[in-house]
Amino acid sequence: MIQFQNVHKWFKTLHVLNDVNLHVKQGEVVVVCGPSGSGKSTLIRTINKLEPINEGHLTVDGMDLLSKKTDLNRLRAEVGFVFQQFNLYPHLSVLSNITLAPTKIRKTPKKEAEEQAMQLLERVGLAMKRDAYPTQLSGGQQQRVAIARALAMKPRIMLFDEPTSALDPEMIGEVLQVMQDLAKTGMTMVVVTHEMGFAREVADRVVFMDHGVILEEAQPEEFFLNPQHDRAKQFLKQLLSPMH
Amino acid sequence: MLKYHFDWSIITSGKYFEWLVSGLKITLELSAVGIVGAFVLGLVIAVLKMSNFKPLRWLASVYLEFFRNTPLLIQIFFWYFGSYKILPTAVNEWLNNTNFEFAAAAIALIIYTSAFIAEDIRSGILSIPKEQMEAARSAGFSFLRSMQYIILPQAVRITIPPLVNQFLNLAKNSSLAMTIGVMELTYQARQVESYSFKGFEAFTAATVVYLALSVSITFLMDLYNKKVLNPQRS
Numbered sequence: 441m442i443q444f445q446n447v448h449k450w451f452k453t454l455h456v457l458n459d460v461n462l463h464v465k466q467g468e469v470v471v472v473c474g475p476s477g478s479g480k481s482t483l484i485r486t487i488n489k490l491e492p493i494n495e496g497h498l499t500v501d502g503m504d505l506l507s508k509k510t511d512l513n514r515l516r517a518e519v520g521f522v523f524q525q526f527n528l529y530p531h532l533s534v535l536s537n538i539t540l541a542p543t544k545i546r547k548t549p550k551k552e553a554e555e556q557a558m559q560l561l562e563r564v565g566l567a568m569k570r571d572a573y574p575t576q577l578s579g580g581q582q583q584r585v586a587i588a589r590a591l592a593m594k595p596r597i598m599l600f601d602e603p604t605s606a607l608d609p610e611m612i613g614e615v616l617q618v619m620q621d622l623a624k625t626g627m628t629m630v631v632v633t634h635e636m637g638f639a640r641e642v643a644d645r646v647v648f649m650d651h652g653v654i655l656e657e658a659q660p661e662e663f664f665l666n667p668q669h670d671r672a673k674q675f676l677k678q679l680l681s682p683m684h
Numbered sequence: 685m686l687k688y689h690f691d692w693s694i695i696t697s698g699k700y701f702e703w704l705v706s707g708l709k710i711t712l713e714l715s716a717v718g719i720v721g722a723f724v725l726g727l728v729i730a731v732l733k734m735s736n737f738k739p740l741r742w743l744a745s746v747y748l749e750f751f752r753n754t755p756l757l758i759q760i761f762f763w764y765f766g767s768y769k770i771l772p773t774a775v776n777e778w779l780n781n782t783n784f785e786f787a788a789a790a791i792a793l794i795i796y797t798s799a800f801i802a803e804d805i806r807s808g809i810l811s812i813p814k815e816q817m818e819a820a821r822s823a824g825f826s827f828l829r830s831m832q833y834i835i836l837p838q839a840v841r842i843t844i845p846p847l848v849n850q851f852l853n854l855a856k857n858s859s860l861a862m863t864i865g866v867m868e869l870t871y872q873a874r875q876v877e878s879y880s881f882k883g884f885e886a887f888t889a890a891t892v893v894y895l896a897l898s899v900s901i902t903f904l905m906d907l908y909n910k911k912v913l914n915p916q917r918s
């Protein structure tokens with residue numbers, strides 16, 4: 441579904457992705473973790489070409505991201521992206537946030553799009569908020585709407601960049617629950633997160649990055665119980681220490 | 685001692701009243717056409733200025749600098765006296781069959797004001813967090829569609845106060861159209877003055893009407909902002 445082959449990326453002289461190889465199969469849930477600045481966001485943003493790569497090969501759902509012939513907007517319509525800061529459209533109601541792309545891009549009739557939006561809102565437990573505006577919602581609610589908005593395009597892949605990092609602790613659970621439910625439906629997901637509980641329960645694989653390099657790639661149990669690399673051990677220790 | 689004999693009745697009824705009303709009608713038409721045209725053109729120029737294609741950005745910059753920095757009166761004269769020399773014959777014929785003075789004044793007002801409006805909208809666009817564009821692009825919207833559905837609606841909302849200013853300027857500037865013979869309000873006030881020698885009454889009436897027009901524009905924009913653009917805040 442997603443295949444990185446010897447991918448490199450630089451920001452000026454900074455080597456942010458260094459020979460990345462990664463294969464995400466259909467229906468797989470892959471969690472990406474690593475210290476701040478290690479290139480996690482950059483990695484996930486290359487998948488829908490929010491960031492272009494400089495070297496190597498990257499194919500997503502059969503589309504070659506380096507080929508000039510690939511229709512970027514079509515690719516992006518197939519790939520849902522959930523941001524750390526939600527990024528809902530503040531001038532639109534919850535319902536319109538969800539129906540905008542389906543009606544304008546997929547040309548779904550308005551009534552049908554609204555019915556689907558309501559189903560998605562039920563699914564994330566926010567049907568009663570259909571007419572609210574983003575500023576009237578809590579962070580956790582905004583993020584659940586953002587997930588519903590991405591799902592409304594019926595994407596084949598969902599990407600999450602630290603979806604719970606901006607949330608108050610008591611709201612993290614509700615968002616992770618929605619993501620866990622989504623994983624159960626067989627959605628292909630790449631999730632940047634430090635929520636190790638989620639990784640343990642939901643992920644098929646955990647990828648550990650440092651300085652633009654994928655240092656470790658393992659099943660969750662294996663990664664948590666028996667990390668190979670010193671940097672990974674150190675990272676886990678810091679993450680699990682009560683001081684954190 | 686002031687010996688002037690005030691006579692308001694001549695401008696509140698009869699021939700002179702009709703002149704002033706017909707002038708007001710043209711002022712309203714010119715302002716309406718001007719505001720709509722300048723707003724639309726301003727949006728287009730603002731988006732061109734934000735394009736990631738360099739020649740388009742450059743073109744927009746030249747447009748902005750040129751039309752903001754030359755006097756409106758010269759621009760009106762240019763379109764009225766000079767344009768037929770550079771425009772294709774077909775366009776000229778069409779213009780001659782329409783109301784040419786009105787068209788020249790409207791074009792000048794639209795282009796001149798659009799340059800200011802474009803700058804205001806552009807600063808509005810720049811104040812929208814770049815994550816909004818990212819969210820739109822991630823959903824599969826093209827650059828232009830992202831602008832249309834996500835960025836511009838937000839940018840215009842925060843640009844309302846300076847936009848109102850530009851609309852007021854345009855309405856007031858429309859009085860310059862009298863210089864090329866558009867029979868708008870100021871023109872008619874001059875007519876009344878030269879026929880009746882009641883200059884004080886005629887220009888007081890015109891002043892009051894311009895004031896009423898400005899207040900109406902401000903009021904309507906305020907209403908639009910509250911009821912249509914920001915229903916969630918009211």
Ligand SMILES: Nc1ncnc2c1ncn2[C@@H]1O[C@H](COP(=O)(O)OP(=O)(O)OP(=O)(O)O)[C@@H](O)[C@H]1O
Nearest residue numbers: 451452454456474475476477478479480481482483
């Ligand atoms: N647009 C950019 N221009 C230049 N440098 C950038 C840009 N975006 C990110 N970087 C740099 O690239 C490196 C990797 O950034 P990235 O955001 O991918 O890290 P991250 O692993 O997501 O970190 P965090 O956990 O803090 O979100 C960092 O050093 C960052 O400063």
Ligand SMILES: [Mg+2]
Nearest residue numbers: 480481482602
């Ligand atoms: Mg990041």
